[in-house]
Amino acid sequence: MMRTMLTLALFASAAPAAALAAPNTAQFSNFVYSGSDPSDAVRAAPDQYRNPILQGFYPDPSVVRVGKDFYLVNSTFAWFPGLPIHHSTDLVHWEQIGNALDRPGMLDFKRLGLSRAVFAPAITHHDGLFYILNTCVDCGGNFLITAKDPKGPWSDPVWLPEVGGIDASLFFDEGEGGDGRAWIVNNDNPPGQPEYQGHRAIWIQEYDPKAQKTIGPRSVLLDKGVNPAAKPIWPEGPHILKKDGWYYLVAAEGGTAEGHSQVVLRGKSVTGPYVPYKDNPILTQRGLPKDRPLPITSAGHADLVDTPDGKWWATFLAVRPYGDDLYNTGRETFLLPVEWKDGWPVILENGQTIPYVKTAPKLPALKTAPTSGPFTAKETFAGPELPKGWMTMRIPTARWWSVKGGILSVEARKDRLGGNEQPSVWARRQQHMNATVSTTVRFEPKADGDKAGLAAIQNDAFYWFVGLVRDGGKTLVRVEKRTGAGDPADGVVVAEKPVSLAKGQGLNLRINVKGGGLDFAYGTAPGQWETLKADADGASLSTKVAGGFVGTMLGVYAHGAEQ
Structure with missing residues (x-):
């Protein structure tokens, strides 16, 4: 798979992946994106193409x-x-x-x-x-x-x-x-x-x-x-x-x-x-x-x-x-x-x-992954870099992630989502009106405020998060949101449940997008999901509500309250 070639020489002084402190490192695997649209019902003949060409x-x-x-x-x-x-x-x-x-x-x-x-x-x-x-x-x-x-x-x-x-x-x-x-x-x-x-x-x-x-x-x-x-x-x-x-x-x-x-x-x-x-x-x-x-x-x-x-x-x-x-x-x-x-x-x-x-134009076509119509994209994190279409917020000054052997390791740093900083976020575009993104996270939050999981991001003031958090000395699976600059930068708690995981056990996380609605689920065994929050107001991620010129990005996020 083609990879993003960030200039590693500029990160030469950053700690290698193995040296990232274990309590402050989240490991993500089995990242799957799948999407479709109502317009998919409009069938394309063999000599036709589908708009948009880049969703x-x-x-x-x-x-x-x-x-x-x-x-x-x-x-x-x-x-x-x-x-x-x-x-x-x-x-x-x-x-x-x-x-x-x-x-x-x-x-x-x-x-x-x-x-x-x-x-x-x-x-x-x-x-x-x-x-x-x-x-x-x-x-x-x-x-x-x-x-x-x-x-x-x-x-x-x-x-x-x-x-x-x-x-x-x-x-x-x-x-x-x-x-x-x-x-x-x-x-x-x-x-x-x-x-x-x-x-x-x-x-x-x-x-x-x-x-x-x-x-x-x-x-x-x-x-x-x-x-x-x-x-x-x-x-x-x-x-x-x-x-x-x-x-x-x-x-x-x-x-x-x-x-x-x-x-x-x-x-x-x-x-x-x-x-x-x-x-x-x-x-x-x-x-x-x-x-x-x-x-x-x-x-x-x-x-x-x-x-x-x-x-x-x-x-x-x-x-x-x-x-x-x-x-x-x-x-x-x-x-x-x-x-x-x-x-x-x-x-x-x-x-x-x-x-x-x-x-379609009568020209020879490339054989490549689809960029329009219904499709599923599975990221195996084989490494050494992320796919070229993955992005982070603003420009990193150090290498706080690694990609190897099916794992995306992300350092849970102090920079946070919601603070106009350079948080530990890697994400890919939401390309369909109806989309599902899922991953498995392994993370041991030690201090109150530590968190790692999935995020749907429109900008710093408008985002949703589902994942593991530490609060009041307890480990929880939680849904948080920020739906305006008046909300706390760390987000507002929407739903949560205590969760107990064995050492090294992964937690499966899923966000399901249905136009202007969002469902959040988690699970501790393959194929077994429990809904934590259904029908959340995903219109808060629309350009009309959140403003700006970008689209929603779906990806992983880790934050460490102490470093």
């Missing part, structure tokens, strides 16, 4: 083609390792091959909230080199990283202080009529004072790839949006593409909630002027009936790519709510074909719903 917390997709291969990168905000790199040969089947941010020394997320740090990345390729432009919000600003191989290693960040705002992308003016120059486009404040909340502009500036710095003046390509009189909000995620002598500026508009959309403009010069398409937006789900079955909403932030057979496709983000704008899975990556109409790219005609199944 779960995979927002802000950016895609590039190099020959017959496609590479895609997503936002990860303050989770680490960040900026996952996926590879595909057909735009449908994707395999994660690396993380562009995989070294603790590259960035410093400090104590930022989980929806800060690395926003929308943009990937491109030129002259044998891959480029990712990205923004570290509240932790440095815009930066560029490069790699000869998309698997990595990626370079240390090159900071671009002249580029303000967010959502920067890089365009090389090649092909017919091109002069080979490189340009950065991004979202930033307008030239004067903003006239209203969400008033932003799209800017352009030349970039010198050899000197790795911007040159010349910045200029505005789009102020407010395609219809300024309507006071559009948040033009962002801009990309420039070139086709048939035209330069196309493609950008999101309307914010990332239900008003999200994608618009396009074109011009004869890379620096404009750009004229908007008369039938914008070219993608949106706003204005559709709220009671439509199996809704997909909040679509936008698209990136367009051509295929070797001359077709065009768009990756974009959208969400799948289980209630009124309630979704726990975060913003996901979708795929639709692009139709060129009178020289304009159209992803979806206004008024049409995003389909769950669609005819």
Whole structure:
């Protein structure tokens, strides 16, 4: 199994796994994730694919083609390792091959909230080199990283202080009529004072790839949006593409909630002027009936790519709510074909719903683990590293975990979930509306406050936990929650029972997600479960309630009250 290659040299001074103090080490085994969705009832024919193509917390997709291969990168905000790199040969089947941010020394997320740090990345390729432009919000600003191989290693960040705002992308003016120059486009404040909340502009500036710095003046390509009189909000995620002598500026508009959309403009010069398409937006789900079955909403932030057979496709983000704008899975990556109409790219005609199944590109497919539809993923912890899709909160400064022989050993450290710290958490994405995650934990809590178990995390202020705890000198199996900043950081007790385990005996733990509901169970023998709490309010993990831009992560957590 492919593994996350965190730079172990930076952890050389950390204690090896065998040296972790036994009372403060939790051991996890047999981690199983399984999920399905109501939309699975929509059958896909052999020549069709299923949306979303990357389920779960995979927002802000950016895609590039190099020959017959496609590479895609997503936002990860303050989770680490960040900026996952996926590879595909057909735009449908994707395999994660690396993380562009995989070294603790590259960035410093400090104590930022989980929806800060690395926003929308943009990937491109030129002259044998891959480029990712990205923004570290509240932790440095815009930066560029490069790699000869998309698997990595990626370079240390090159900071671009002249580029303000967010959502920067890089365009090389090649092909017919091109002069080979490189340009950065991004979202930033307008030239004067903003006239209203969400008033932003799209800017352009030349970039010198050899000197790795911007040159010349910045200029505005789009102020407010395609219809300024309507006071559009948040033009962002801009990309420039070139086709048939035209330069196309493609950008999101309307914010990332239900008003999200994608618009396009074109011009004869890379620096404009750009004229908007008369039938914008070219993608949106706003204005559709709220009671439509199996809704997909909040679509936008698209990136367009051509295929070797001359077709065009768009990756974009959208969400799948289980209630009124309630979704726990975060913003996901979708795929639709692009139709060129009178020289304009159209992803979806206004008024049409995003389909769950669609005819697939006629391209050779990778054989890889599923990233959409119903599936089960079993992690055996064979080691020496975790799967590439597993992440921890913020950036570790020491190696407090090990993976070997079927065991994930996690040091129960003082940093805690709920404290905007770097707790002993490793987790994977919730990728389905209905999902089950289970594991076996071996842990001997010695001091009051020691705990280890499973956690469902939206952010520091909104999480659920089930596991072993020590309280009042007793060992308990307990469900805890934090459903707002007003709750104690250590969580509120929801349910608990005393539990007696023989030395070295494991406790089986399970979280069952049913849309906006959560069930918590435990067991001391295989296949025998006792419900500790049923029908808990899982809507507290939705973006609508918890806020932010991330999705729910399901994984393991250990905390030691004393060290």
